[in-house]
Amino acid sequence: MKTLPVRQPPTRSRETLRLRAAALVITFLIFLFPAASGRAATPLPSWNDTPRRQAIISFVAAVTDPRSPDYVAPEKRVAVFDNDGTMWSEKPLYFQMFFVFSRIRELAPRHPEWRQQQPFKAVLENDRKALRQCGLEGLKQLLAASRAGASDAEFAASVRRWAARARHPRWHRPFTQLAFQPMLELLSYLKNNGFTCFIVSGGGVDFMRVLLPEIYRLPPWRIIGSYPEAVYRDGKVIRLPKIAFFDNGPQKPVAIAQKIGIRPLLACGNSDGDLEMLQYTAAGQGKRLAIYIHHTDAVREYAYDRKSRIGHLCRGLDCAAKNNWLVVDMKQDWRVVYPAEKPADK
């Protein structure tokens, strides 16, 4: 047999060799681990295998299977989520309010007038009754005041300082560790199925954008919320102490129309403040999924609905029953509520 002379191909660069090596490694890995590369892990592992989990999985299968009559192209697969009470707990008070109170105290030396002025006076004197009397308008004023004036960097630093230090009064964990594990899994399950997910929350958008992108793996522009009026001056956007857009109730579908521009396929909330967002979603043509998270677990989280001031869910439960929406029962449907605790200094 004749030996062919070894010939150096004229165009074979180092890059080509590196690519061939990479290709061989990839091939080798695929031969070794066919299961890992060929099949997805079980979805929603922290959900018990109840009809609610099945309904979510069937819905996703129906809208993502190209042979299904309910198929929706990936660019139209939008899902929206309320935040407080849907993605993380909201008791004994919206988490952001703990920050707002701490921030008002932090800013008080610059605002001596607050000592005589509600709702600030109530916060500084820790007067819960007076604070309650200020109602929603009082909360909005505090929300706007907590953001006003500060540069992005100053505000973000203040939020981070608070998040590192503050602990939930019942669970004694950082608030950022009280997102619901089953909801984090739902976000990634939808993402893996070509959905684009948004938070559409009444919370202050600047507060949420400091903390939530890391927890939910969402970019800041997919977190929609309330925001204050603002003006541009000398390279900076200055926030004024007045809410420009309060993203709650019927304002949620308005925010979706103005800021997303596509009617969602799936919406998830937990209170009457989410009702219009769920209605707007369900009113779309074709298959849609409206989900209510029902807080039924007094032991592992909280149990509340029709009589609660925070997370009030009354019209929503009636509407869900009438329209066959999915009502997730936290106690029955969730195997775990919160993720495993992380070291305290995280």
Next chain:
Amino acid sequence: MKTLPVRQPPTRSRETLRLRAAALVITFLIFLFPAASGRAATPLPSWNDTPRRQAIISFVAAVTDPRSPDYVAPEKRVAVFDNDGTMWSEKPLYFQMFFVFSRIRELAPRHPEWRQQQPFKAVLENDRKALRQCGLEGLKQLLAASRAGASDAEFAASVRRWAARARHPRWHRPFTQLAFQPMLELLSYLKNNGFTCFIVSGGGVDFMRVLLPEIYRLPPWRIIGSYPEAVYRDGKVIRLPKIAFFDNGPQKPVAIAQKIGIRPLLACGNSDGDLEMLQYTAAGQGKRLAIYIHHTDAVREYAYDRKSRIGHLCRGLDCAAKNNWLVVDMKQDWRVVYPAEKPADK
């Protein structure tokens, strides 16, 4: 030499075999086309190799190379683009105004009062002088009226009907074929380098979201613009005949802060209406790139700047000169202006 017995591995499924076949094909393709898979095509092919093209490429290299002192993580790589005059032409008039005029005529039978009421009367009588006298406030009124009342589907259908039929008075092409080829390439070049690109335009957001996603390959929520007030009612978001947010001048950085939440690394505009957006971008820490597209090509497009009513660029040119911003000279820097013409019925 001993022959090894052929052994069927017990776990080899059809899936495994399909994966192996795929791996072999990939390997084969990589061996065949090392250049295509190993190197990116020359970036910005419709740009002449001028210092402006070089500056863009150097900037992108600096912020994307992990060893560079100017490196920026992908999640912070935001780029914003004005639309009219930056991404597509804006002469003899903002393209959307051609639609708005056509839409006002379409809606006129439902609004007999318009025959006596400016700025509508001017549109219906084709009275350019009267229209000019109505000024910016008149334009805003027309913009809002063109959107008001219609459902999303009705409005989108009206925009699509117009886009299919209307032709540019000078180029006799559909307006949707008058996006700048070099800018389309800049968008994909940035995308390929991990940037997230947004349109931040004074144009009506609902109009833009019908036509631009396909041309620019951007999802609707990355198109930011002006929008009318809206209310939610019975599963629908109803637009009112009044602008809620007019996204121009100092409102552009406000829109970026409220809707994106990250100061851009790169901003591109063409008029004084983009100045604050460019200033806001340039005022950020670290390396930033502010780009003005200067309309210098009267033959292939239009030539205008300081004396133009539409696309007025005066303070912007001074600011660019003082701050060493990039001023793209369309005539010198662009090898082609518009993409090759498509069949007329597209």
